[in-house]
Amino acid sequence: MADALPAVGVPAEQILAELRELRGHDLPTHGGRLFAYVYDSGRTGLDELVASANALCAHVNGLDPTVFPSLSTMERELVAAAARLLGGDPDTVGNVTGGGTESLILAVKTARDARPDIAQPRLVLPASGHAAFGKAASYLRVALDVVPIDPVTLRPSAADMAAAIGPDTVLVAASAPAYPYGLMDPVADIAAAALAAGVRCHVDACFGGWSLPYLRRLGQPVPPFDLSVPGVTSISVDLHKYAYASKGVSVLLHRSAPMRRPQYFAWAGWPGYTVVNPGISSTRPGGPIAGAYATLRHIGDAGYLELARATRDAVRDLAAAVSTVDGLRLMAEPETTVVCFTSTDPWLDVFVLADELAARGWYTQAQLAFAGLPGSIHLSVTASVAPQVAQFPAALAAAAAAARAAGPPRVPAHLLDLAGTLAPEQLTPELVARIATELGLVGTGRAGPAMAAVNTLLCAAPVPVRERLLVEFGSLLQSPAAHPAGAPAAAQPVVQPAGQPAAAGG
Numbered sequence: 001m002a003d004a005l006p007a008v009g010v011p012a013e014q015i016l017a018e019l020r021e022l023r024g025h026d027l028p029t030h031g032g033r034l035f036a037y038v039y040d041s042g043r044t045g046l047d048e049l050v051a052s053a054n055a056l057c058a059h060v061n062g063l064d065p066t067v068f069p070s071l072s073t074m075e076r077e078l079v080a081a082a083a084r085l086l087g088g089d090p091d092t093v094g095n096v097t098g099g100g101t102e103s104l105i106l107a108v109k110t111a112r113d114a115r116p117d118i119a120q121p122r123l124v125l126p127a128s129g130h131a132a133f134g135k136a137a138s139y140l141r142v143a144l145d146v147v148p149i150d151p152v153t154l155r156p157s158a159a160d161m162a163a164a165i166g167p168d169t170v171l172v173a174a175s176a177p178a179y180p181y182g183l184m185d186p187v188a189d190i191a192a193a194a195l196a197a198g199v200r201c202h203v204d205a206c207f208g209g210w211s212l213p214y215l216r217r218l219g220q221p222v223p224p225f226d227l228s229v230p231g232v233t234s235i236s237v238d239l240h241k242y243a244y245a246s247k248g249v250s251v252l253l254h255r256s257a258p259m260r261r262p263q264y265f266a267w268a269g270w271p272g273y274t275v276v277n278p279g280i281s282s283t284r285p286g287g288p289i290a291g292a293y294a295t296l297r298h299i300g301d302a303g304y305l306e307l308a309r310a311t312r313d314a315v316r317d318l319a320a321a322v323s324t325v326d327g328l329r330l331m332a333e334p335e336t337t338v339v340c341f342t343s344t345d346p347w348l349d350v351f352v353l354a355d356e357l358a359a360r361g362w363y364t365q366a367q368l369a370f371a372g373l374p375g376s377i378h379l380s381v382t383a384s385v386a387p388q389v390a391q392f393p394a395a396l397a398a399a400a401a402a403a404r405a406a407g408p409p410r411v412p413a414h415l416l417d418l419a420g421t422l423a424p425e426q427l428t429p430e431l432v433a434r435i436a437t438e439l440g441l442v443g444t445g446r447a448g449p450a451m452a453a454v455n456t457l458l459c460a461a462p463v464p465v466r467e468r469l470l471v472e473f474g475s476l477l478q479s480p481a482a483h484p485a486g487a488p489a490a491a492q493p494v495v496q497p498a499g500q501p502a503a504a505g506g
């Protein structure tokens, strides 16, 4: 890998060649076979438009709306479009943020700071709510009241959510839909309970906010979930998901300007420039916002309806393909744009299956077993998947056969024991480095880690140990020593040899 700061600058063509080489190690962002991380409309010409729009505004700074009114204008239009889609009215206000996590952190901060009278503010969150709420709670020192999801419906009951609301609750969260299985929370009932208790309710529509209105227009049953629902006080939608904008753009809407006010941070207590920020960052890049604006204007309302139609059909066909494979079971009938399935056969391990699918060019997302729910394979389906769908059933059948033949991942028993018995604080960096090496996460010289083994190990560990392992693995992977040869970690998973069924596995 090349030095980021060479003694003497390098010609542009060479740098672009290096970048292309680096990108060659990534999973393909386009082509409809990567079912997480990327949202691809499949529309030709969109990337070029976004690149040009981005370039026009790359040096524009959202720090001060009076200096670059171009950005303020685009942000206002993005907010207005989101409000129109999501049941807003003339009182609705909003801001563009850098992503779903920032939107959720700000929603929690706004609700917390609206109640300075509460010493230890609390957030009521369904267990299926996005990890970003956990991050917000952690960053903002808000206590979490996690409401389990029903093992059959896989969503929280409104009654349980209502019962969890207490005098210190500053916010109740609901998802539309929740990411893991793509299922809608009972938003109207949850919001009614929050309203009755005089507590704010945020709807996390980061994932679904831009597809649900269109799916509804296509005739799909979509329960009420947006600002038209009494009691919903704020809602977030990521433009870099189903609005198909490039990365770094989400919108957070509030029912009214007074409700939004605690979101802002202003600072005049220093001799420098005055600061007023609606979000976490101060300097904010104009490029992604211009890219999102260009994307919305180029696709247009009619375009989004067609993209939702293609997505809906792809979801239907993918789910049908899963249902035909012996030993696989849909976690739930798809309600939105997610297909999620698990295995009912101990010899057909879902994590091995995910690796086998990857080996065939289909990149899915593994979800760990959690609170009695089995490990699963998640597919976030986008419009670009549609032309690929016909080839999925054969690939899935072949991958399932190969996974069954391979058996569950072979993870050394002593590692499973360690994961199951050690306390998080006993996992020293040295020990985790040894575990990571044994699992092939680092230092094996192989093309990449066998994710099935890593996921099986994580499944064997209680949640605090999982989190500790994740932190140490993340830290290892992001330290220069993990890539001694200077080679980027390739994203291609390697299939593990056969093993015994692991009780804790998928």
Ligand SMILES: Cc1ncc(COP(=O)(O)O)c(C=O)c1O
Pocket: 099, 100, 101, 102, 104, 130, 132, 175, 177, 178, 179, 204, 205, 206, 207, 208, 238
């Ligand atoms: C429902 C939901 N909320 C929030 C987020 C976080 O979004 P981001 O990754 O843009 O921070 C996601 C991401 O997948 C999501 O699905």
